[in-house]
Amino acid sequence: MDEQRTDIASLGEFGLIDHLTRNNETRQAGTHLGVGDDAAVIDSFGKQTVISTDMLVEGIHFDLMYTPLKHLGYKAVAVNLSDICAMFATPTHITVSIGISNRFSVEALDELYEGIYAACERYNVDLVGGDTCSSQKGLIISITAIGEVETGKYVTRSGAQKGDLLCVSGDLGGAYIGLQLLEREKRIFLESPGVQPDLQNKAYTVGRILKPEPRADIVTWLQEKGITPTSMIDVSDGLSSEILHICKQSNKGCVLYEEKIPIHSETKEMALEFNVAPSTCALSGGEDYELLFTIKQEDYEKITISEQISVIGYMTDADEGTILHTKGGNTHKLVAQGWTAFNG
Amino acid sequence: MDEQRTDIASLGEFGLIDHLTRNNETRQAGTHLGVGDDAAVIDSFGKQTVISTDMLVEGIHFDLMYTPLKHLGYKAVAVNLSDICAMFATPTHITVSIGISNRFSVEALDELYEGIYAACERYNVDLVGGDTCSSQKGLIISITAIGEVETGKYVTRSGAQKGDLLCVSGDLGGAYIGLQLLEREKRIFLESPGVQPDLQNKAYTVGRILKPEPRADIVTWLQEKGITPTSMIDVSDGLSSEILHICKQSNKGCVLYEEKIPIHSETKEMALEFNVAPSTCALSGGEDYELLFTIKQEDYEKITISEQISVIGYMTDADEGTILHTKGGNTHKLVAQGWTAFNG
Numbered sequence: 001m002d003e004q005r006t007d008i009a010s011l012g013e014f015g016l017i018d019h020l021t022r023n024n025e026t027r028q029a030g031t032h033l034g035v036g037d038d039a040a041v042i043d044s045f046g047k048q049t050v051i052s053t054d055m056l057v058e059g060i061h062f063d064l065m066y067t068p069l070k071h072l073g074y075k076a077v078a079v080n081l082s083d084i085c086a087m088f089a090t091p092t093h094i095t096v097s098i099g100i101s102n103r104f105s106v107e108a109l110d111e112l113y114e115g116i117y118a119a120c121e122r123y124n125v126d127l128v129g130g131d132t133c134s135s136q137k138g139l140i141i142s143i144t145a146i147g148e149v150e151t152g153k154y155v156t157r158s159g160a161q162k163g164d165l166l167c168v169s170g171d172l173g174g175a176y177i178g179l180q181l182l183e184r185e186k187r188i189f190l191e192s193p194g195v196q197p198d199l200q201n202k203a204y205t206v207g208r209i210l211k212p213e214p215r216a217d218i219v220t221w222l223q224e225k226g227i228t229p230t231s232m233i234d235v236s237d238g239l240s241s242e243i244l245h246i247c248k249q250s251n252k253g254c255v256l257y258e259e260k261i262p263i264h265s266e267t268k269e270m271a272l273e274f275n276v277a278p279s280t281c282a283l284s285g286g287e288d289y290e291l292l293f294t295i296k297q298e299d300y301e302k303i304t305i306s307e308q309i310s311v312i313g314y315m316t317d318a319d320e321g322t323i324l325h326t327k328g329g330n331t332h333k334l335v336a337q338g339w340t341a342f343n344g
Numbered sequence: 345m346d347e348q349r350t351d352i353a354s355l356g357e358f359g360l361i362d363h364l365t366r367n368n369e370t371r372q373a374g375t376h377l378g379v380g381d382d383a384a385v386i387d388s389f390g391k392q393t394v395i396s397t398d399m400l401v402e403g404i405h406f407d408l409m410y411t412p413l414k415h416l417g418y419k420a421v422a423v424n425l426s427d428i429c430a431m432f433a434t435p436t437h438i439t440v441s442i443g444i445s446n447r448f449s450v451e452a453l454d455e456l457y458e459g460i461y462a463a464c465e466r467y468n469v470d471l472v473g474g475d476t477c478s479s480q481k482g483l484i485i486s487i488t489a490i491g492e493v494e495t496g497k498y499v500t501r502s503g504a505q506k507g508d509l510l511c512v513s514g515d516l517g518g519a520y521i522g523l524q525l526l527e528r529e530k531r532i533f534l535e536s537p538g539v540q541p542d543l544q545n546k547a548y549t550v551g552r553i554l555k556p557e558p559r560a561d562i563v564t565w566l567q568e569k570g571i572t573p574t575s576m577i578d579v580s581d582g583l584s585s586e587i588l589h590i591c592k593q594s595n596k597g598c599v600l601y602e603e604k605i606p607i608h609s610e611t612k613e614m615a616l617e618f619n620v621a622p623s624t625c626a627l628s629g630g631e632d633y634e635l636l637f638t639i640k641q642e643d644y645e646k647i648t649i650s651e652q653i654s655v656i657g658y659m660t661d662a663d664e665g666t667i668l669h670t671k672g673g674n675t676h677k678l679v680a681q682g683w684t685a686f687n688g
Contacts, residue, residue, distance in 0.1 A: 046390060049393060049490075051437070051439060051472060051473055051488075051490065052439075052473060053439040053440075053441050053473050053474060053486075053488060054441065054475045055441040055443055055475045055476075055477050055484070055486055057443050057477055057478065057479050057480065057484075058480070059480045060443075060477060060478045060479070060480065061477065093395070095395060095396075095397040095488055097397050097399040097486050098399070099399055099401050099404075128395060129395055129396060129397050129488075130397060131397055131398045131399045131486075133399050133400075133401055133404060133405065134401065134404045135401050135404070135484070136401065136402070136403045136404065137480045137481040137482075138480055138481075140399070140443060140479070140484055140486075142441050142475075142484075142486035144395075144397060144488040146393075146395065
């Protein structure tokens, strides 16, 4: 059957998606956007429906040794809602399919669903469908999120213009540090099972990895202020990777200032303990689920009102490249070193 | 963590879904129907959007030894579209997430997607999103299908009334026989790898299991004739199981005539070869993906025009029970012996 054999790893995740969808055609006149952005956009007779889907696999995307099931359920929903938010849309519905091996009890699933329902409640979203089945190994969670947006008001990754300001919500790198902390405690536990985990004073970073929040509040705030970003993406794979997505899909270059990247004090402190530059955590770590977006320069004054939004750089012509200005005054080419599920 | 431990198998699939969704609340005013039917129904500003989701796991739902990947891709889509059809809606969009272990090559995935795209083309549906990731073991396919229906025109499982006629499209039991044939050829192959499969003259039943078709044509035909079923479900788990779903959710009883159950000549012939009653294949086999529905008696004349629809019984009050009239003139209580993913 397989006369030619190309390893999936040789394509990488994005390459694989590009490859698999290269011949995809749209047939419905109402389909405005299909594969290739955070979510799809289809006409819904007055408003537009936005759809996004994600699959999480035990051992690949999460480790149940340090992920409480309730948090996992919450996070699985949050990650999908984040994709809807990244379209500048409001999440409204989800469907959840789970595959479970027989080592899970009903009580364990109840915990998982407690988290799922908690996220639905927090974000005013309805769970409207699902499927449960057996898996041969481990837990598999597949969620599809649906949202709505005023017709034509959705924001893609491809609309950034030269001179637009590059902005990010919240702070970055915390989830990466939280993961390092959990991994360290896991190693200690495996070596000396009696030792209690030492996660005191690390609530912020551990919370960032275990219970991320989609930035629906940022979308609402921007909408209320009448600011429509020219491009937007959520930060799931690390800041560099996401900036490069916007540059590539908008066919633009950028200048990013290292000193402008927002990083929480706990993240900074713990990064130094792990002997890694805090900005590296932000640039190459992942799972912060903040929103990265570009705005027109004329919206700069309005943006500064929000303490939750940082301007971290600006867009240039594509031939000016993707530049990182370091704190030390040097310039580097911005490269993606984000997580990928296939190198993971 | 698990002080009480309830085995998932003790609930069964439907029990588990009921259990997990027992506290599910809807918050969006536009949500007309959530969990508990073939698909969800949400308002879409003029029409209604219908959403359904399914997960297929290698070794649980399919065996790659006798399932060509192209057929698998086609079937994975078909099964989801069938759920949309069972709401009396028209499928419009799908999202596809796949988890893959590293034993799959890109060429193998191409085959899978060829089938997915073939089904999209056949049913005029757009693939609008997806996710690919690694799995620890085997292939996992999770598909969400979206469709549309005129506001208020969707058909649930719960609307059957006393006196309504019980109808089914196409014929039943073929997929079950097809599966038995494939399983038999697999055993022979494993014992004597040189022997060529003997599937000549069995194209119909093997086709029924490998390449089922959602009955979008039946939905369109009924809509064109102005017939709105009072209840509807697709036949994925076997006729008895599906009839009992309609009875339970409509709070009705039924009388089913064994002799009226439509069965293809090849199915009959092969059933006898396997020493099983053809009607047992229809009642307890699964995966035929025909539509089972109830209509008002006044629509009887119109229904008889279609050679693709059989009237197989009628609905009664709940206290009259669920009755099967056998060809031999006896009556039995109709019981569900459908496939369930957890009894595997």
